[in-house]
Amino acid sequence: MGYILSPIFCLIGIVTVSVSASASWQEVHTNLSPSRDSYEIGLVHSDKLWLARTNSLLYLSDGTVWRSAYIWPGFWKVSPGYSLSTHAGSFVLMGAGYSNDRVFVSSDGIQWNANGSLWYYGNGLLMHKAVSFAGALWLFTGQYIDEYYYEPEGDEYGSATFLLHDILKVEDANWFPAIFPVPWQPRFDSVGLVFAGRLWVIGGVTASEEPIDFADFEPLNDVWYSEDGETWVEATSGAPWCPRSGHACVVFQDKLWLLGGYDGHRALNDVWVSDDGATWEQVTDQAPWRGRSGHSAVVYQDTLWVIAGANRNTNLSDVWVYEPAATEGEGEGEPAPQRYYHSADKDTDREISLNELLRVIQFYNSDGLHCEPCTEDDYDPGVGDQGCRHHDSDYRFPDWRIALTELLRLIQFYNTPGGYHPCPDGEDGFCPGPA
Ligand SMILES: [Ca+2]
Numbered sequence: 001m002g003y004i005l006s007p008i009f010c011l012i013g014i015v016t017v018s019v020s021a022s023a024s025w026q027e028v029h030t031n032l033s034p035s036r037d038s039y040e041i042g043l044v045h046s047d048k049l050w051l052a053r054t055n056s057l058l059y060l061s062d063g064t065v066w067r068s069a070y071i072w073p074g075f076w077k078v079s080p081g082y083s084l085s086t087h088a089g090s091f092v093l094m095g096a097g098y099s100n101d102r103v104f105v106s107s108d109g110i111q112w113n114a115n116g117s118l119w120y121y122g123n124g125l126l127m128h129k130a131v132s133f134a135g136a137l138w139l140f141t142g143q144y145i146d147e148y149y150y151e152p153e154g155d156e157y158g159s160a161t162f163l164l165h166d167i168l169k170v171e172d173a174n175w176f177p178a179i180f181p182v183p184w185q186p187r188f189d190s191v192g193l194v195f196a197g198r199l200w201v202i203g204g205v206t207a208s209e210e211p212i213d214f215a216d217f218e219p220l221n222d223v224w225y226s227e228d229g230e231t232w233v234e235a236t237s238g239a240p241w242c243p244r245s246g247h248a249c250v251v252f253q254d255k256l257w258l259l260g261g262y263d264g265h266r267a268l269n270d271v272w273v274s275d276d277g278a279t280w281e282q283v284t285d286q287a288p289w290r291g292r293s294g295h296s297a298v299v300y301q302d303t304l305w306v307i308a309g310a311n312r313n314t315n316l317s318d319v320w321v322y323e324p325a326a327t328e329g330e331g332e333g334e335p336a337p338q339r340y341y342h343s344a345d346k347d348t349d350r351e352i353s354l355n356e357l358l359r360v361i362q363f364y365n366s367d368g369l370h371c372e373p374c375t376e377d378d379y380d381p382g383v384g385d386q387g388c389r390h391h392d393s394d395y396r397f398p399d400w401r402i403a404l405t406e407l408l409r410l411i412q413f414y415n416t417p418g419g420y421h422p423c424p425d426g427e428d429g430f431c432p433g434p435a
């Protein structure tokens with residue numbers, strides 16, 4: 001068991017591949033180029049896997065090398081927040097930024113043409129979703145900037161950011177869209193996709209005030225669908241996964257998958273699956289990849305890909321593929337799943353920071369700890385529900401209390417350069433230092 005490091009795949013630059021023999025997840029690229037990027041949209045078009053980033057559009061060549069198809073030209077002013085989708089056989093890109101109403105199309109990702117300007121409140125959208133569905137292109141969730149917003153209490157006007165409250169329907173490249181109100185709370189960093197012949201909106205984050213106050217966001221875990229894009233039905237007002245934004249959803253093996261996201265406390269690496277959007281089953285509470293939001297999940301050549309994203313302020317540049325085990329177990333008699341990240345390691349960077357250590361010291365100094373889903377670590381101090389798995393620090397005497405010897409183990413990780421790594425033979429499933 002453990003990790004095998006071998007150079008198999010080549011990126012633009014040097015890339016190594018680490019494979020965990022026991023897991024269905026494989027890290028196939030450790031370092032996309034450029035490695036520091038803050039925006040990704042992955043999609044499949046013309047049997048190729050594409051990845052749009054802040055400055056460029058890449059595609060995967062020969063299954064191994066990411067090549068640049070196009071560098072977004074500066075005069076487009078494309079910035080994080082643009083949308084890229086495929087509709088009627090072409091890429092459709094809506095630039096975000098000060099010219100965010102402009103639309104560009106391309107059939108091959110290499111040759112791009114201006115195709116007009118989207119009309120919506122006289123300006124364009126950013127951080128929206130653009131989904132091809134039922135013969136039209138639908139634009140929904142996200143924000144728009146009103147450059148001439150007039151302060152009600154002042155005599156000044158300036159730009160302000162609002163949430164998109166409507167769904168916009170574009171037909172036949174007519175960029176004066178039909179506009180329909182929607183019943184769900186306005187939101188951004190949501191998911192929009194087509195599943196089971198329906199258009200879906202899943203989670204995201206809303207703001208209680210508009211113009212948006214960037215300190216006041218509330219994550220969501222509701223799920224909505226529509227048969228026609230205009231009439232919406234709530235599949236659930238509260239899915240069992242923690243409210244979140246920046247998550248990724250994808251249709252894989254006829255099911256709806258949800259992966260990761262940001263819950264207001266931390267970037268997540270849990271995975272959920274659903275047949276109908278209303279009931280959800282947890283595949284894992286922690287995948288081997290680091291917690292993330294803003295990543296892409298794409299099905300390409302019958303495998304599920306998870307690409308890049310960010311853990312809070314740390315941009316990630318790794319790529320993972322998932323292949324279900326050849327023989328799916330039913331959970332009986334199986335060993336407990338391997339732990340990839342310690343419960344105390346809230347930012348999943350395989351190091352124990354002082355902040356992370358202090359949280360466990362809080363448990364040590366309290367009347368134990370209990371399960372409290374959707375907190376910073378899914379626990380809280382004191383007595384309460386014990387229906388979840390034990391905290392990884394509560395390993396030697398699993399009694400919902402942190403003993404001094406248990407705390408000292410975490411202090412060992414805190415003091416060790418390189419933190420810790422998963423090792424099934426360790427007393428708590430982890431060992432000090434890097435792998
Ligand atoms: Ca950490």
Ligand SMILES: [Ca+2]
Nearest residue numbers: 394397399401
């Ligand atoms: Ca204990």
